[in-house]
Amino acid sequence: VIAELRRLVGDGAVLDPAPAHYLGDETEGRGLHGRADAVVLPGDAEAVAAVVRWCYAHDVPVVPRGGGTGYAAGAVPLDGGVVLALDRLDRVRSLEPLFWRMEVEAGVPTAEVRRRARESGLLFPPDPGAAEQSQIGGNVATNAGGPHAFKYGVTGAWVTGVEAVVAPGELVRVGGPVRKDVAGYDLRSLLVGSEGTLGVITAVWLRLIPAPEAAWPVAAFHADTAAGCAAIARVLGNGLPVAALEFLDSATVRLAGAGFPGELADGFLVVAEADGTAEGAAALREEVVAVLAEDALSTWTPGTAAETASFWRWRDGVSLRVQAHRGGKSSEDIAVPVERLAEAVEETNAIGRRHGLEACAWGHAGDGNLHSTFLVDPRDAGEVARAQAASEELFALAARLGGTISGEHGVGWVKGGRLGLQWPDAALDLHEAVKRAFDPKNLFNPGKKRAR
Amino acid sequence: VIAELRRLVGDGAVLDPAPAHYLGDETEGRGLHGRADAVVLPGDAEAVAAVVRWCYAHDVPVVPRGGGTGYAAGAVPLDGGVVLALDRLDRVRSLEPLFWRMEVEAGVPTAEVRRRARESGLLFPPDPGAAEQSQIGGNVATNAGGPHAFKYGVTGAWVTGVEAVVAPGELVRVGGPVRKDVAGYDLRSLLVGSEGTLGVITAVWLRLIPAPEAAWPVAAFHADTAAGCAAIARVLGNGLPVAALEFLDSATVRLAGAGFPGELADGFLVVAEADGTAEGAAALREEVVAVLAEDALSTWTPGTAAETASFWRWRDGVSLRVQAHRGGKSSEDIAVPVERLAEAVEETNAIGRRHGLEACAWGHAGDGNLHSTFLVDPRDAGEVARAQAASEELFALAARLGGTISGEHGVGWVKGGRLGLQWPDAALDLHEAVKRAFDPKNLFNPGKKRAR
Numbered sequence: 013v014i015a016e017l018r019r020l021v022g023d024g025a026v027l028d029p030a031p032a033h034y035l036g037d038e039t040e041g042r043g044l045h046g047r048a049d050a051v052v053l054p055g056d057a058e059a060v061a062a063v064v065r066w067c068y069a070h071d072v073p074v075v076p077r078g079g080g081t082g083y084a085a086g087a088v089p090l091d092g093g094v095v096l097a098l099d100r101l102d103r104v105r106s107l108e109p110l111f112w113r114m115e116v117e118a119g120v121p122t123a124e125v126r127r128r129a130r131e132s133g134l135l136f137p138p139d140p141g142a143a144e145q146s147q148i149g150g151n152v153a154t155n156a157g158g159p160h161a162f163k164y165g166v167t168g169a170w171v172t173g174v175e176a177v178v179a180p181g182e183l184v185r186v187g188g189p190v191r192k193d194v195a196g197y198d199l200r201s202l203l204v205g206s207e208g209t210l211g212v213i214t215a216v217w218l219r220l221i222p223a224p225e226a227a228w229p230v231a232a233f234h235a236d237t238a239a240g241c242a243a244i245a246r247v248l249g250n251g252l253p254v255a256a257l258e259f260l261d262s263a264t265v266r267l268a269g270a271g272f273p274g275e276l277a278d279g280f281l282v283v284a285e286a287d288g289t290a291e292g293a294a295a296l297r298e299e300v301v302a303v304l305a306e307d308a309l310s311t312w313t314p315g316t317a318a319e320t321a322s323f324w325r326w327r328d329g330v331s332l333r334v335q336a337h338r339g340g341k342s343s344e345d346i347a348v349p350v351e352r353l354a355e356a357v358e359e360t361n362a363i364g365r366r367h368g369l370e371a372c373a374w375g376h377a378g379d380g381n382l383h384s385t386f387l388v389d390p391r392d393a394g395e396v397a398r399a400q401a402a403s404e405e406l407f408a409l410a411a412r413l414g415g416t417i418s419g420e421h422g423v424g425w426v427k428g429g430r431l432g433l434q435w436p437d438a439a440l441d442l443h444e445a446v447k448r449a450f451d452p453k454n455l456f457n458p459g460k461k462r463a464r
Numbered sequence: 465v466i467a468e469l470r471r472l473v474g475d476g477a478v479l480d481p482a483p484a485h486y487l488g489d490e491t492e493g494r495g496l497h498g499r500a501d502a503v504v505l506p507g508d509a510e511a512v513a514a515v516v517r518w519c520y521a522h523d524v525p526v527v528p529r530g531g532g533t534g535y536a537a538g539a540v541p542l543d544g545g546v547v548l549a550l551d552r553l554d555r556v557r558s559l560e561p562l563f564w565r566m567e568v569e570a571g572v573p574t575a576e577v578r579r580r581a582r583e584s585g586l587l588f589p590p591d592p593g594a595a596e597q598s599q600i601g602g603n604v605a606t607n608a609g610g611p612h613a614f615k616y617g618v619t620g621a622w623v624t625g626v627e628a629v630v631a632p633g634e635l636v637r638v639g640g641p642v643r644k645d646v647a648g649y650d651l652r653s654l655l656v657g658s659e660g661t662l663g664v665i666t667a668v669w670l671r672l673i674p675a676p677e678a679a680w681p682v683a684a685f686h687a688d689t690a691a692g693c694a695a696i697a698r699v700l701g702n703g704l705p706v707a708a709l710e711f712l713d714s715a716t717v718r719l720a721g722a723g724f725p726g727e728l729a730d731g732f733l734v735v736a737e738a739d740g741t742a743e744g745a746a747a748l749r750e751e752v753v754a755v756l757a758e759d760a761l762s763t764w765t766p767g768t769a770a771e772t773a774s775f776w777r778w779r780d781g782v783s784l785r786v787q788a789h790r791g792g793k794s795s796e797d798i799a800v801p802v803e804r805l806a807e808a809v810e811e812t813n814a815i816g817r818r819h820g821l822e823a824c825a826w827g828h829a830g831d832g833n834l835h836s837t838f839l840v841d842p843r844d845a846g847e848v849a850r851a852q853a854a855s856e857e858l859f860a861l862a863a864r865l866g867g868t869i870s871g872e873h874g875v876g877w878v879k880g881g882r883l884g885l886q887w888p889d890a891a892l893d894l895h896e897a898v899k900r901a902f903d904p905k906n907l908f909n910p911g912k913k914r915a916r
Contacts, residue, residue: 110697110700110701111700111801111802111803112700133703134703154646155646155650157644161644165617165621166644166646168650169617169621178890178891178894182888182890184887184888184890184891184894185888185891186887186891188801188866189801189866190799190800190801190832190866190867190868190871191799191802191830191831191832191833192609192613192618192799192828192831192832192833192868192871192872193799193868193870193871194606194607194657194868194870194871194872194873194874194875195868195869195870195875195879195882195883195886195887196875196883196887196891196892196895196915197654197657197658197662197895197898197899197913198607198620198650198653198654198656198657199891199894199895199898201650201653201654202649202650202653202654202898204650205646205649205650206649210649221705222703222704222705223703245562248562248563248564249562251585251586251674251675252674253673253674288740288744289744289747291743291744291747292740292741292743292744295741295743347642347643347644347645348642349563349640349641349642350563350643351563376644378643379643379644380642380643380644381643381644414640414641414642415642416642416644416645416646416647417647418645418646418647419642419644419645419646420644420646421646422646423646423647423648427647430647431647431648434647435636435638435647435648436634436636436637438630438634438636439630439636439637439638439648439651440648442630442636442651442901442902443648443649443651445901445902446649446651446654446898446901447649448901449894449897449898449900449901450894450897461648461649463648
């Protein structure tokens, strides 16, 4: 394998032995690590196609990989195969600010996409965590979310074209710079969120929007989950068109509060962000403050754009700070109808108690999307096993509340085989038929995003 | 067939003989009309499943049908079969304004969806033409667009869940009220825009947003296509976040200008709408006026909300007024990258001249989406044939400019077999494999949305 791949893509592009960095993701903290027959870093999309063509002809599994920041082991080669890392596909192929769009290769870091847009006065709205490490290809392949998905939608909403290598090794493009297209079935949306199981995304066309002039988060601490979730419902019920609507439950605030740019209170934190023109954002912020403060222990809002940025840096670090307490965590991204959020948060904590695990939850309240988390010491096999059992209860909970087992991380390996909790058999059959249609030999990231 | 279907859904729900109304759509004006073995109007989703189950077992084609306002003959039973009309699935199953969402059955008119949202202070943004006649199920099945898709996206962007009957007659639901879901492949997006060829949509969950307080269109007439398209480019280049960005070329203004609520000029019309809060919309309108007026013959903007409404009623009637001149038209909804819009408009008129047909173009400038139109007398077979030849040139033009043969009407029968103009063979193979995966007997709307 190594020799053949070196012949195809050059000696330097095949790493042997495989560096540990390419064999895990954020699930290392719950004990998952893979092994690879080879790690390949092709230099362009044609080289990706050549690798896939060789692998498909020789029945060798391909595990596509972006920045390795996933929470579902979607890019971890748990059963071997060739790790196909997109790191070197790092070109911005075009940036056309006058037409609000760009074409970028899969390996461009998501933060770089956002920076390049911003330099031209434009916004690429998706803002999943770890944007400096994660790559746009991985974000598209998982249809990543983030806080501002509440107003602006998830990653897929911004993708107008996908270039991908599909079986048995063909480079195709569906869509492009054109903003509307209903000529074929929506293969673009199928590839978005397919987690490398239907093909390898090599580049995407993205649409952009004019950047809002101002963005003001308002943070409000509430006495408990019930009071916090009532405040969230008030924001919605008053029809306030906020850009983000986030929460941290009291346990998360205790674990990850350090560094919060305002004064910390012991309670359930709700954050709603007002954005828009300078005047529009300021006016909306006033309304948000009024609605959130009604029943709050305390509120905080930044006074400068720099403070807004520092708030979001703090928010982006919550996951890592939670993990730091025990060295590991298992964190599931269930989503529920927003009126069931309080129940989901309270049940997360109750499930933790039943399994003897420290628990907490935070996430994207407006989208009903939780990060339900159990702290573990990854060296303690018993604790890891109890966390797994607790996660199973979370999945059942999400389904029972009319929600989903995955709002934004994807299924990967961690949630494989559980789609039946929320879809009927006939839909599972279609999921599997789509997989067979795209990947008859089951070589694209096998074992990931399994329906059954 | 008639007797069996009557047994399943009741005597009154099977129309025999088939009323002409159920056998055509807007392509009657280019000579297309179908024939049906039966027209069935099931009363609920379970009855739809029963009809499909019987048809699938007996190898009888099913042609799903909404309001019959399509421009691609997607709902016309050109080869017979059972027309499955969703008219009686007309219930709003739930409207939850506090949570910004509703669940509606496929047969609810789109205008009714918008009205119900608006009564609660919310907005369902998609606004395709003929909203009083067209049904939400048909809009979802074609992923309909409309003027405000520029800011708000097409119909599919607002669908969080789809209930559909799939082969061999199973009622399934993927998604629901939850706003984010990446647990399975995006079958929701596959069904959206599938034009009844993958299953029959019976109900959808829709998300809504708080309605903007104000919306002010600004209309500006320009000397010619080049000047008008330069004005459109200025709106984008200045980063003005308008809600709609429309155009009518000079020929369209001459054909359909009557009833325009301001003073008409002989030229290329550009319309950009500013929406938002009362203050925000007013401020943006000022910027839009400044940018559009720079090089304009004249500009007009309404003074009241009633005038705004009357402008959009006029705009919605453009298609019918154009058609009225000769009794028929063939109108294709190609889309191109926005910087190629001027070329596409000029080529539309040149193609018409070459084929001896009166031509015009209007549409959604910001999305690069044209309605390239040739006027015909539907009783003149030679003219209808020349219009068909002209349309073929349009499809090739769209592909040559890096665009699509269909931006919002769908492929239906009219554009069948031409996807190869814009997709490579490997993508066409996947399109066909998806069809086989969903519909192994090729009984869902056979002959429609064909890739080859």
